[in-house]
Amino acid sequence: MVSFFDSPLHPPPPPGGAFKAPGRLLVTQVDAVAERSPTRRFGLIPNGTEVENGFREVTFQDLSRAVDAMAWWIVEALGMPTTKEETIAYLGNNDVRYIVFILACHKLGYTTACTHLLFSQEKSQIASRIKALSGKMRTHEVPSVTDTFGHRSGTKRFDFARTYDEMVNKIAFMIHSSGTTGMPKPVPLTHGFLGTMDYGPSMPRPAGRSSSFFNDLASDDPSPTDLVLSSTPYFHLMGLVSFFESIFHNIPFVASPEKLLSVGFLIDLIRHTKPTATILPPSILEDMSHSEEGLACLGSMKFVCYGGAPLAPEVGDRLSRYTELRSPIGSSEMGIISSMVPEGEGNWGYFEWTPAYHVDMQPIGDGLYELVLPRVEHSLVIHGIFHTFPQLKEYRSKDLYTRHPSNPRLWRYHGRLDDVIVLSNGEKLSPVSLEKIVEGHPSVHRALLVGQRRFQTCLLIEPVIDDPTSDATDERTEEEFVESIWPVVQAANETVPQYGQVVKTMIRLSSREKPFKLTAKGTTQRHAVNQDYAGEIEEIYAAQDRRMSVALPSALTREGVSAYLQGIISTLTGKSDIRPSDDLYGLGLDSLQAIQLSKTLKSSVSAYSSQCPVERLQVQNIYAHPTVDALTDLLLGVLDQSAVQTAPVTRAERIAQLISKYTGDLHAPPAGAQVAPPPARSTVILTGSTGSLGTYILEELLRNPRVAKVYCFNRSADAASRQRAGFEEKGLSTWLLDDPGQVEFWQVEFGARQFGLPDERYGELLGRVDLIIHNAWKVNFNHPVSSFEDPHLRGVRGFVDLSTRSRHRAHLAFVSSVSTIGAWQPTDAGVTAVPEEPMASVATALAQGYGESKFVGERICVEAWARAGVASSILRVGQIAGPDSPRGVWNPHEWIPALVKSSKASGKVPSDLGGYPVDWVSVDSLARIITELLLNPRCNRSTYPAVFHLVNPSRTSWASLVPAIQARYPVQPVPLTEWLADLQAIPDPSDQEVEAKPALKLLGFFRALADNDAAVLSADISVDRAKEGSPTMAALGPVSCAQMSNWLAQWDF
Structure with a gap:
């Protein structure tokens, strides 16, 4: 999609509830204006290739006569069309003859595309080559610009009497798509499509708001003075729109001489023609931003539109100090999407959709949204896309956006779904934000991130070449260049996940013999450049392997x-x-x-x-x-x-040292210390609210009348926007997040003093909070316990300190794990079920860093109660399954989905899990159980710490779920040992094999299952206390095939 046109919102319908198309055709509008206001300005066209040659004014009378003359010339050269869909192609210089030719064809009934080829004199050599390749194509040279507009009153009128209703579904012309993601393709556009562009200024907008396009320059003035500088090619819709806006909306244009755009040329052009506004590619604006004269020229205009690609943030911030930046958006197939100039300083890079345009931003995960246009009753009036694809009920643009961190109406373009790079481990990232930041460096012309199905990313750089005769390709020069841009690359790395970040040794410069191929919009043709540099890319990765x-x-x-x-x-x-x-x-x-x-x-x-x-x-x-x-x-x-x-050092000694480190200085509160009684409604701190379980816990809290307010503690600055995205992705009610009096998002440092909060904010918590739900924790079964110390174990101690100082002596609920009891053994006293009570020895925990870290967290809570009187609950969570609702998804990187995906790839599925029971709890049910336990007065707690086991009391077997997998995939059940042996027979798996069979990354875990090392988890786990405190827990049934089928559909491997 081209970042060029207007964009969408939601509206109260116009008076009377009906959206009505203007019902005008381009060619009849030209003749009507020529009749009514013959001297009205259509535009200014250049007299030559240099600005100094001057410009000529073209009136509507001039245009109408030129169209009639061209129509008669085509009749003489080709005759009238003999079929309904006879087509003509036009190959010409970038000048006003494009629109003259299109309008003449409208009068004749020709479609502009490709059985006859008309060309200007300048393109005669190309036309000859095309004719030689196409045996039956007829070619004709069209009149020059001077001859085209040399006709006076003697020109014979070419009558045209068709109406909009007659022509609405007929093709007006065919145009090339931009080719950003592949080969450009012809796109037929109808007169109805043009009608949606005619409707643009009539789109209902909130009072006082401006369109992101040129619509607010529309005028009924018979002598309009506002000019729009047109510098884009007319074979693309972006260029033709300047003609359409002049014809439909009385916004005349200035046509640029046919010359490569440069800073000096544009400065001369703007100074000479004095346009009110312009639309330029981001690459040109980036060049202009480095010139004081260029900035001054841009500042002389009311606003500057940019399109075709995002603008580097550094460049946009600089330009926005000189003029208003507008970023309309659209595509060849879609036309103009209606959007408004965003309000608020620094929001120039965001889109705010016009409500009446009915844009539906659908979450696709990871905080990303796809722009979708649903077909509504009046779509044929406002939506060009449903003229291009009349069979569609909705249009999925494949354009991805992120939401503004604090204004939910604003959206930032993130990239194309086609652009998304999928690494060999299945992780995904969009390259656009990183590329645009790197392109903001004055020495960088283009940047392209590469890494499809690779272990890591690499970055191709096309440098700015000031002196084409110099030789800057030796290794030393390349190393110096990379070193000079490295700080910008480091900053750009912050915009992508860690797994997609570029290391310095994976940056290479392009060859001047192979410049990056560009689209008509001036954007990089990603697929073409990847193909052109396939050999160089292979060598980059081979060199990295050699370095390793x-x-x-x-x-x-x-x-x-x-x-x-x-x-x-x-x-x-x-x-x-x-x-x-x-x-x-x-x-x-x-x-x-x-x-x-x-x-x-x-x-x-x-x-x-x-x-x-x-x-x-x-x-x-x-x-x-x-x-x-x-x-x-x-x-x-x-x-x-x-x-x-x-x-x-023994394991027990190591764990004991950690516990002592975080509890040794705890002491009882001062004698006579006053503790305020519990409030009628709780104020809660919730950590990890943007995670899967945290999202559902937050929704339960916000819906619960016993909760007054929730403070969400997260490490990221964009937690509010991520939270909203999570709610939408999971089908939860986003309106719950709208009231800052009920929920606030605070960025914190879990390992820092007072969580990195200023005294005023920390004091607010001390006075209000009476419940802390500590749910944030790194889930990695490979890392040692020492890797969980900062910030996780420090964070637990931080909440203990907050509780001891707080007015209500806040209750600390620690979300732990059954991995802390994974090695529990029956006692000599005949206890055969793991009791809901604190464990004193690390011997009960699985021998892995995650389980040990949770054990240490539990012991900090126990010691905090014993030494400092901090009331706490320990919630030992078992396997969290996906949601029961159709929306949302079970994290596809966990071991169950890894097993399923690997089984699909191998054609075999384990028939057993080595005795491991299925006692899973769906994530939405688990969130409800947790809130019931913590907010249930009956459950508040005669003894502390209160321990609850949150596993399904109704166990079932893995074998009972295998039929659901077989119903979706052609897999044969085999013993776990055989399934595992097949994976172990791949000694050194390739990146592609790891992607297809992610269980290869978890072989140690599956070996433990097969060897029955995890059979301790099959011991009975007491859940009596949890069932007593939670009606949802008490009513849980066994995991069913229907639930499994729902999760399979959500993964959609």
């Missing part, structure tokens, strides 16, 4: 091995300031990078010696050594070069 195949240092000293590891990890993460003691996962090393690190180390050690136990370098052991220091110990041990061995 680093030989071990010659001296296997501790210092040498540490530096070696720092170099590899720096290459993987793009971070150069890694200290030996830094937690690598806290720095952002992700699971794919850990796999790559494991591969690199195993390859290097194997090359060093075939006798070394490389199996000790499996990825699970990499996770267990989360710092360079720890990895150095591991690698030296594998190489049998380790230094003096020290007695290892």
Whole structure:
């Protein structure tokens, strides 16, 4: 979609409730104006290729006579059309003959496209080549511009008496799409389509609001003075619109001489013609922004429209200080989408849809929305797309947007659904925001992010070349160039997820022999450039692989091995300031990078010696050594070069040290300390509200009459907009988020003093909050417990401190996990079900960092009650399933969806899970259970900490759900051990195999299932207290095939 035209909203219908098309045809409107106001200005056209040649005024009388003359000339050259759909193609210079030719064809009944080829003299060589390739095509050279407009009163009128109703569904002309995402294609546009453009200024808008296009320049003045500078090609709709606006809405244009746009040329053109407004490609505006004269010229206009692509934020901020920026949007197929100039300083890069245009912004996940146009009763009056595709009931544009963080009516363009890069691990990202920020650097002409089905992204840069005769292609110059733009790339990296960020070694410059191919709009043809640079892209990734195949240092000293590891990890993460003691996962090393690190180390050690136990370098052991220091110990041990061995710290000692670290200084409140009684309605802090469970908990809280207000604590600055997106994606009521008196979103630092909040805000919490629901936690079963210390364990202690100081001695509800009881064993006293009570020993927790971190969190709560009187509840959550509602989706990266996707790819599905019971709870039910427990006075709590087990009391088996999978996919049930063996038979899976079979990333977990190591989870888990406190919990039935079918449909693998 072209970022060029107007955009949409929702309206009260016009008086009488009817939207009525103006019912005018272009050609009849030209003749009508020529008859009524013959000297009215149509536009200014250049006298030559230079601004100094001057401009000639074309009146409507001139245009009407030129159209009649062209019509007679076509009749003489070709005759009248012999079929209803006979077509003519026009190949010409970028001048006013385009509209003359189109209008003449309208009078004759020809469609403009391709069995006859008419061309201007300047295009004769190209026309000859086309004729040679097409055996039956007839070609004719059209009159020059001078001859076209040289006709006076003696021109014979070419009568045309058809009406709009007769012509509404007939093709007016065919035009090329831009070709941004592939080959340009012809798009037939009807007279009804043009009628929707005619309706533009009549679109109902809120009082005082301006269109994002030129509609507010429309005038009934017989001598209009506002000129719009047209600099875009007329073979594209963006260029032709200047003609249509003049004919329909009395907004005359200035046609640019046919010359490549440059800053100097545009400055001369604007100074000479003094337009009121213009529309320019972002690339030209970026060039103008670096020139003081250019900025002054842009500032001389009332407003400047830009289109075809987003504008780099830095450039837009600079330009908006000189003139009003407008960003209309549309496409060849859609025409103008109606939008308004957004209100508020700094919002120039957002769209605000005109309400009457009925845009439906549909969430697709990850905070992104697709622009969708539903067909409504009056769509044929306002929506061009339903003339282009009359069979559609709705049009999905594939254009993606993000919502403004605080104004829900504003939308920022994010990219095309076609643009989205899917990495080899299935993670997705849109490249547009990163590319536009990089293109804002004055040395960068174009930027293209690459990475489709790759392990990581790379960045191709087309530099600005001031001197085409210079040679700047040697390696040193390229390295210097990359170094010079690296700060901008780092800033751009902040706009994409960590897994999509570009490292310095993955940036390359384009070849001047292969400039990036552009569309007519001036945007990069992504697909074409990827094809042109396919060889270079392969070499970029091959070079990265070679860099990762680093030989071990010659001296296997501790210092040498540490530096070696720092170099590899720096290459993987793009971070150069890694200290030996830094937690690598806290720095952002992700699971794919850990796999790559494991591969690199195993390859290097194997090359060093075939006798070394490389199996000790499996990825699970990499996770267990989360710092360079720890990895150095591991690698030296594998190489049998380790230094003096020290007695290892036991697991129990390590966990006890952590608990002591965060509870050792707790003490009882002062004697006689006053605690205010519980309020009638609770004020709640909720952490992790934008996550899956957090979103449903928030909705339950906001609907509950016992809740006065919710403070949502999140680490991100855009939590409010992400929350709204989450509500919409899951089909929840967004109006619940509209009242700041009921819900506020605060950006916090969980590991910082007072959560990084100023004293005033923190004091507000101390005076009001009586319930804290701590739900935010990193879910990663590979990371060691030390990786959860900052900010997670620090955050628990932070909430303990808040509670001890708060007026109501706020109740702390800690959302824990059944992984803290995953290794529980029956006691000698005959207790066979895991009791709902605190656990004293880490031996009950699964031997993984996640479960251990939750155990430490629980113990902090226990010690806080025992030492400081902090009331707390521990909510041990089991497997959270997807929602029961059709909207929303179970996180596709979890182990159950990974199993299903891998089964689809292999054609086999496990018939069992090694004794693992299905005691899942759907996420929306779980949220209701949690709020019932925490807000139920009967459940408030004679003893603390109150422990609740939130697993389904009605267990079922995995085998009972397999038929639902078989009903959707052709899979054969096999024992888990056989299914797992097939995966393990892939020793070094490719990126493509990991994408198709994501269970390959969780082999350790599935081995535990197959070996029955996780069978401890099949022990009975007591849920009596949870059932007593929650009616929803008490009524839960077993997971059904119907639920499984719903989740399968949501994943849609």
